[in-house]
Amino acid sequence: MENAVKSQIDISSRLSVAPMMDWTDRHCRYLHRLMSQDVLLYTEMVTAPAILHGDRDRLLGFDAAEQPVALQLGGSDPAELAQAARIAAAYGYREINLNCGCPSDRVQSGRFGAVLMEDPALVAACCAAMIDAVDIPVTVKCRIGVDDQAPDVILPTFLDAVSAAGVDRFAIHARKAWLQGLSPKENRDIPPLDYDLVFAMKAAFPHLHLSVNGGIGSLDEAEAFRDRGMDGVMIGRAAYHTPADILLDADRRIFGKSQGRTVEEVVALMLPYINAHLNAGGRLHQITRHMLGLFQGRPGARAWRRHLSTHAHRDGAGTEVVETALLQVTSLAA
Known part of the structure; x- marks a missing residue:
């Protein structure tokens, strides 16, 4: 080694x-x-x-x-x-x-x-x-x-x-x-x-x-x-x-490194990964189930979880589901 x-x-x-x-x-x-x-x-x-x-x-x-x-x-x-x-x-x-x-x-x-x-x-x-x-x-x-x-x-x-x-x-x-x-x-x-x-x-x-x-x-x-x-x-x-x-x-x-990304930046960076997974035949909920807790403790966390939980399992669900869920969070935080 x-x-x-x-x-x-x-x-x-x-x-x-x-x-x-x-x-x-x-x-x-x-x-x-x-x-x-x-x-x-x-x-x-x-x-x-x-x-x-x-x-x-x-x-x-x-x-x-x-x-x-x-x-x-x-x-x-x-x-x-x-x-x-x-x-x-x-x-x-x-x-x-x-x-x-x-x-x-x-x-x-x-x-x-x-x-x-x-x-x-x-x-x-x-x-x-x-x-x-x-x-x-x-x-x-x-x-x-x-x-x-x-x-x-x-x-x-x-x-x-x-x-x-x-x-x-x-x-x-x-x-x-x-x-x-x-x-x-x-x-x-x-x-x-x-x-x-x-x-x-x-x-x-x-x-x-x-x-x-x-x-x-x-x-x-x-x-x-x-x-x-x-x-x-x-x-x-x-x-x-x-x-x-x-x-x-x-x-x-x-x-001891520099400050990392924001949650919103992380969600944006997940979108190309999600698209690649969908194009390979995967389903949205296989990824978004791991994302439900991203906004825990912040305004809009419940709306984020609810939207993903409701829509990510549906046939044909794509990154628009994640983007819409994120809009609900950012609108409440504004």
Whole structure:
């Protein structure tokens, strides 16, 4: 791995948008990149078997404008993951991230996701195989433990074993995952957050690049975590539902760059992208569903959401739907 590439991706991971199933697809990432040039973006989780046996261009294709973008892989077979990582690296991803945090039933039955917290040695073997296969960083996103595990015991054991395999960057969702008794949605809210444990891991493993994830809803909170010594902050639902609040000022506040675009400028820049998608046979709502929260908290936000929700699904819907929705916002703001 070239040091310059690794250094740049480590910088980008000061603030990242979490991988989120059904949300962080290529259209969402294109939108987010228009709002921040520096934030690290992640794909939805893609399983290694899907890459090996499925439509690779559909699963792995992305617009070069999304960079820096990382692929999150799901799996637990070192050989499969190594092969999938090699294929993905050829598409130009800047990082491969192994999912050790997703608590869904499908993930458990496939022996990957959060259940891997129970087997640090297997995670280490998986990561070692991927590191041998690619020249880009291999990272891990994990929980602080699962079910009846003691987080203050398993998390340092996990970090020690996996870092020994060559992983030096982790994103830690500061909640347990309860694989029995809670739904995936409940696992995002009900288990209590333990930020203090994540801070303790940073103190215990100062050589590792650690990002904190879970329940973080603003740039103010992100800056507070970095002020307390965390290398990075990963934001999930807030970055999706209120992207302007998180992303438009991120380059200035987190990366020391100049002020970014306005929301109106972002919408205008989305129009050519939307047209290209429609000309390729796509439908408007596949993109606009990610744009509903753009004006959250501003006058006209409800009119924006209502117009897009009502009209974007209709046959033949085009960019005029977005332009009309924007006019409703700007007229109220005038």
